[in-house]
Amino acid sequence: MNERAICVRIEDLKLTLEHLHSEGYNYFSFVTAVDYPDHFLLVYGLVNTGKHEITFIETPLSKDKPVAPSSTGIWKGADWHEREVYDLFGITFEGHPDMRRMFLPEEFEGHPLRKDFQSDEVEKKPEDFY
Amino acid sequence: MVEKQEFMINMGPQHPSTHGVFRIVLELDGETVIGAKPEIGYLHRGVEKISENRTYEQVLPLTDRLDYVNAMGNNLAYVMAVEKLAGIQVSERAQAIRTILAELNRIASHLISIGTQGLEVGAYTVFLYCFREREIILDLFERATGGRLTYTYFRFGGLFQDLPEGWVEEARDFCKEFLPHVDEYEDLLIQNPIYKLRTKGIGILNKNIALNYGASGPVLRSTGVSWDLRKDSPYLMYDQVEFDVVYTKNGDVWDRAWIRLEEMRQSTRIIKQLLDNLPEGEVQAEELCRYVVPEERSSYFAVESPRGELGFFLVSDGSLKPYRMKIRSPAFVNLSLVETLVKGEKVADVPLIIGSLDPVFGEVDR
Amino acid sequence: MSLALEVTLRAIIAVVLGFSFVGLALVVLNVVERKLGGRFQSRYGPLHVGWHGSLQTIADLLKILQKELIIPAGADPVLFRLAPYLSLVPAITIFLAVPISENIVALESNLSLLIVLFLPAVSVFGILTAGWASNSKYSLIASLRSAGQMFAYEIPRTLSALSVVMLAGSLSLTEIVKNQQSIWFLVVQPIAFLIFFFTSLAEANRVPFDLTWAESELVSGFFTEYTGMRWAMFFLAEYGALIGSCFLTVLLFMGGWLGPFLPPVVWLLIKVSVLVLLSLWFRWTWPRFRIDQWLNFSWKFLVPLSIINLLVTGTLMIGLRVGV
Numbered sequence: 089m090n091e092r093a094i095c096v097r098i099e100d101l102k103l104t105l106e107h108l109h110s111e112g113y114n115y116f117s118f119v120t121a122v123d124y125p126d127h128f129l130l131v132y133g134l135v136n137t138g139k140h141e142i143t144f145i146e147t148p149l150s151k152d153k154p155v156a157p158s159s160t161g162i163w164k165g166a167d168w169h170e171r172e173v174y175d176l177f178g179i180t181f182e183g184h185p186d187m188r189r190m191f192l193p194e195e196f197e198g199h200p201l202r203k204d205f206q207s208d209e210v211e212k213k214p215e216d217f218y
Numbered sequence: 219m220v221e222k223q224e225f226m227i228n229m230g231p232q233h234p235s236t237h238g239v240f241r242i243v244l245e246l247d248g249e250t251v252i253g254a255k256p257e258i259g260y261l262h263r264g265v266e267k268i269s270e271n272r273t274y275e276q277v278l279p280l281t282d283r284l285d286y287v288n289a290m291g292n293n294l295a296y297v298m299a300v301e302k303l304a305g306i307q308v309s310e311r312a313q314a315i316r317t318i319l320a321e322l323n324r325i326a327s328h329l330i331s332i333g334t335q336g337l338e339v340g341a342y343t344v345f346l347y348c349f350r351e352r353e354i355i356l357d358l359f360e361r362a363t364g365g366r367l368t369y370t371y372f373r374f375g376g377l378f379q380d381l382p383e384g385w386v387e388e389a390r391d392f393c394k395e396f397l398p399h400v401d402e403y404e405d406l407l408i409q410n411p412i413y414k415l416r417t418k419g420i421g422i423l424n425k426n427i428a429l430n431y432g433a434s435g436p437v438l439r440s441t442g443v444s445w446d447l448r449k450d451s452p453y454l455m456y457d458q459v460e461f462d463v464v465y466t467k468n469g470d471v472w473d474r475a476w477i478r479l480e481e482m483r484q485s486t487r488i489i490k491q492l493l494d495n496l497p498e499g500e501v502q503a504e505e506l507c508r509y510v511v512p513e514e515r516s517s518y519f520a521v522e523s524p525r526g527e528l529g530f531f532l533v534s535d536g537s538l539k540p541y542r543m544k545i546r547s548p549a550f551v552n553l554s555l556v557e558t559l560v561k562g563e564k565v566a567d568v569p570l571i572i573g574s575l576d577p578v579f580g581e582v583d584r
Numbered sequence: 585m586s587l588a589l590e591v592t593l594r595a596i597i598a599v600v601l602g603f604s605f606v607g608l609a610l611v612v613l614n615v616v617e618r619k620l621g622g623r624f625q626s627r628y629g630p631l632h633v634g635w636h637g638s639l640q641t642i643a644d645l646l647k648i649l650q651k652e653l654i655i656p657a658g659a660d661p662v663l664f665r666l667a668p669y670l671s672l673v674p675a676i677t678i679f680l681a682v683p684i685s686e687n688i689v690a691l692e693s694n695l696s697l698l699i700v701l702f703l704p705a706v707s708v709f710g711i712l713t714a715g716w717a718s719n720s721k722y723s724l725i726a727s728l729r730s731a732g733q734m735f736a737y738e739i740p741r742t743l744s745a746l747s748v749v750m751l752a753g754s755l756s757l758t759e760i761v762k763n764q765q766s767i768w769f770l771v772v773q774p775i776a777f778l779i780f781f782f783t784s785l786a787e788a789n790r791v792p793f794d795l796t797w798a799e800s801e802l803v804s805g806f807f808t809e810y811t812g813m814r815w816a817m818f819f820l821a822e823y824g825a826l827i828g829s830c831f832l833t834v835l836l837f838m839g840g841w842l843g844p845f846l847p848p849v850v851w852l853l854i855k856v857s858v859l860v861l862l863s864l865w866f867r868w869t870w871p872r873f874r875i876d877q878w879l880n881f882s883w884k885f886l887v888p889l890s891i892i893n894l895l896v897t898g899t900l901m902i903g904l905r906v907g908v
Contacts, residue, residue: 410871
């Protein structure tokens with residue numbers, strides 16, 4: 089499978105995704121994020137099953153405004169992936185039909201996959217529950 | 219005045235047939251499902267976060283515990299992803315042995331899947347028949363790796379150790395004995411008229427929806443898409459052995475079960491070929507140092523696990539530990555289809571449909 | 585001795601004997617089922633209590649006796665307690681009217697077939713009550729299923745029994761068996777036999793018709809919330825219904841106690857055991873139907889088939905009597 093990576097700005101993300109979809113990228117592999125010290129990086133993995141090609145789209149996202157356009161309108165599979173990213177990184181996807189936490193309970197505070205997340209804050213002893 | 223009201227039923231997280239801790243809130247009209255809301259996360263252990271605080275080697279045992287019925291396949295995906303990231307070469311013999319073990323584990327995983335499909339329609343016997351054969355596979359694994367469920371047998375650059383003496387012959391015997399048993403499962407369950415009645419035309423998935431959701435593995439192949447990473451993006455020795463990608467057209471529960479059954483035959487075929495032409499040589503790269511320190515880059519590598527595309531997206535910052543590890547788990551993606559699939563079906567079909575997606579919750583929740 | 589006293593005494597003896605018989609049969613049957621099930625599934629089954637696990641059921645019963653009887657919060661306490669009895673009593677009372685040989689029967693009646701045929705149907709009320717009183721949605725679905733499928737099996741079952749009644753010209757089980765001196769009704773009425781046997785499985789909630797406790801979707805169906813002896817009573821009722829159905833099938837179609845050399849009771853038990861083992865074999869082999877498929881199959885296939893069978897029987901009988 090051929091691999092290629094494209095880096096796009098957040099403003100162009102939606103258009104790029106739509107373009108790729110129309111080019112035959114019918115298979116949505118994953119979307120995830122990486123927490124760098126000064127920015128988030130959104131990474132999409134998209135597959136063109138006809139041409140046997142996988143394309144990674146990397147989009148830097150500012151830490152002040154972690155908002156990205158949702159791609160659920162293009163690929164339905166993005167639904168749970170985006171919820172996962174929201175849950176673990178706190179990046180909101182605009183236009184997502186059901187932006188809730190995926191794994192963690194709704195009342196959970198913080199987003200664990202951020203590098204500044206402190207696990208001591210949520211560490212509870214068994215007696216805390218009673 | 220009669221008031222009509224929907225009947226909400228909460229299936230799981232403690233329910234005998236949700237395949238783990240999975241909760242689905244069903245909205246029923248009589249016995250027909252008119253709405254479904256899946257909830258996951260009950261087994262979320264934060265593997266991705268833990269791995270950021272461990273060295274690459276230390277992450278390896280964690281991957282065993284993702285998809286615990288296919289631990290070998292998870293090890294493989296992770297090890298190969300790291301090898302790709304760090305550019306480590308693997309000897310031919312190690313590759314062949316990896317392929318054999320991954321295929322054996324695929325058989326073991328499919329056996330559980332078919333067995334539980336039986337359980338969900340009330341046919342208990344086939345489940346135990348499947349476990350009987352799985353036991354032999356686990357014995358083989360135990361001989362080679364020392365573990366029965368979690369193996370951690372693959373290492374960056376090769377294997378932990380070579381296969382023990384006589385293992386190849388035992389594996390060959392297994393292949394010989396296994397094929398008649400596959401026919402047995404087919405007679406007993408897959409071709410059983412009542413089972414067919416229960417599963418044909420249930421949980422129909424069409425091609426476009428499957429691709430759009432990013433479904434993979436038997437779930438995708440049941441819709442008529444011939445997409446198997448072993449063929450379409452060959453790794454290990456898969457380009458040197460003969461096997462067919464099994465796919466069907468209907469996309470229903472029966473098709474998915476049949477694909478798994480047929481894939482067991484194909485896997486046996488692959489194993490036989492590799493056992494006959496096992497290359498000689500070392501199984502561990504000589505120049506391998508104790509720690510893997512990849513360059514500062516990212517890479518994604520996916521293998522075809524029994525459930526579909528299992529990929530590891532690794533970001534390295536040039537240190538001993540992965541800066542970020544994303545697990546692209548096939549069961550997670552396949553399970554997101556459940557809402558679409560159960561709508562309009564009967565409540566008795568819900569466990570069948572969940573089972574046909576073959577989720578393993580260690581991998582779904584990670 | 586006055587008639588009333590005699591009937592009462594007979595009834596008491598019969599009930600005591602009936603209960604002990606069903607209780608004993610349950611213990612034996614349960615061990616047999618578990619051992620056989622083990623063999624079908626290439627495992628051993630119970631091994632440790634008694635000789636080859638033969639006392640396992642007794643150990644389990646002792647354990648069940650000690651269990652706490654839990655009534656879930658929100659359940660209807662009266663109905664919840666009542667349901668197991670509603671289920672168990674009819675399943676065992678039928679043995680009053682079951683003749684075990686030509687002269688041995690507790691309740692001699694010209695209508696004994698009707699008692700044996702319809703008393704078990706009362707058990708359905710037990711299931712309905714249990715499902716309603718449990719205040720559990722799974723139980724409720726199970727009891728709705730039970731109510732829904734009741735007529736689906738009772739009608740073909742009754743119709744196929746009727747064709748035997750027409751041949752025998754009597755509703756008394758003793759008479760029906762006596763009529764099979766020359767030939768079993770199984771040979772004359774194979775279709776009726778098949779319908780009757782399979783619908784009997786449905787009556788006893790056995791695979792492939794165990795829809796009311798389909799554990800893959802309904803956890804445990806109508807007895808999800810039951811514990812201890814109450815649970816065991818449903819269990820007992822199910823076995824009672826199974827044994828009762830097999831007795832009835834043997835009496836109607838397989839010549840009852842008739843057979844050479846051996847005493848009649850032994851013949852009867854042998855035939856019943858064959859049927860019971862057959863049902864165990866089904867249980868360990870077959871998947872179960874879905875409720876709508878089973879209802880469709882019953883209403884669209886079994887009911888018409890049994891009616892046609894009845895008509896053909898009647899026509900042939902008239903034809904033969906006229907002596908064409």
